[in-house]
Amino acid sequence: xxxxxxxKAEDFEQILxxxxxxxxxxxxxxxxxxxxxxxxxxxxFIKFQRNGAVRRQDEPxxxxxxxxxxxxxxxxxxxxxxxxxxxxxxxARESEQPMPFNQLEQKEAAGFLLRIVAxxxxxxxxxxxxxxxxxxxxxxxAKIMQTTANNVGVLLHTAxxxxxxxxxxxxxxxxxxxxxxxx
Numbered sequence: 001x002x003x004x005x006x007x008k009a010e011d012f013e014q015i016l017x018x019x020x021x022x023x024x025x026x027x028x029x030x031x032x033x034x035x036x037x038x039x040x041x042x043x044x045f046i047k048f049q050r051n052g053a054v055r056r057q058d059e060p061x062x063x064x065x066x067x068x069x070x071x072x073x074x075x076x077x078x079x080x081x082x083x084x085x086x087x088x089x090x091x092a093r094e095s096e097q098p099m100p101f102n103q104l105e106q107k108e109a110a111g112f113l114l115r116i117v118a119x120x121x122x123x124x125x126x127x128x129x130x131x132x133x134x135x136x137x138x139x140x141x142a143k144i145m146q147t148t149a150n151n152v153g154v155l156l157h158t159a160x161x162x163x164x165x166x167x168x169x170x171x172x173x174x175x176x177x178x179x180x181x182x183x
Contacts, residue, residue: 012049015060020045022134023068029129030072040075044068062140065130069144116166124159127152 023044028037044067048060117125123145130141138149138156145152 015048015064016045019061019064023064025133026065026129027068027072029126030069031075036075037072040068040071043071059140061134061136062143065134065136065140066144116163119166120159120162124155124162127155128159131156 020041023041024037027040027044028034031037031040044064047067048064117128120128126145127141130136130144131138136144138152141152142149
């Protein structure tokens with residue numbers, strides 16, 4: 001490094017490290033296959049590097065997720081199938097090892113949440129993933145999904161309303177001390 005500037009290779013490595021796992025999870029949700037998702041993400045990063053996108057002024061997340069989405073959808077079109085979000089499609093990132101009982105609680109909570117999210121239509125599932133798993137803005141999601149930011153907001157609001165309602169119905173059955181009025 002000279003004069004505080006980083007090389008293109010260092011910038012690319014940093015972007016690869018930041019987005020590889022989220023893109024793999026995203027592509028895997030769309031394709032339903034780990035190997036196809038890896039191919040899609042590899043193709044995405046090759047295009048990113050070849051197109052000089054490292055030096056672009058805009059946020060690389062929008063570009064990467066858009067290209068990844070389009071490539072994954074092309075794979076699905078070729079096979080004439082779309083897969084939906086499933087418990088086994090989410091890859092866990094390695095992190096500090098929590099206590100075993102915490103791991104079990106987290107696994108149960110994640111499974112419960114995934115089952116509830118699975119009731120949503122595919123577009124709403126995709127928006128939930130892009131917003132909460134990948135922390136993208138409405139504008140970025142709109143560009144990726146080729147819609148408007150307002151439509152993203154409406155779809156997200158509808159999805160969250162459905163999830164709250166469904167969670168209330170299901171969770172209410174499991175709360176042992178829930179007060180119930182009787183007539």
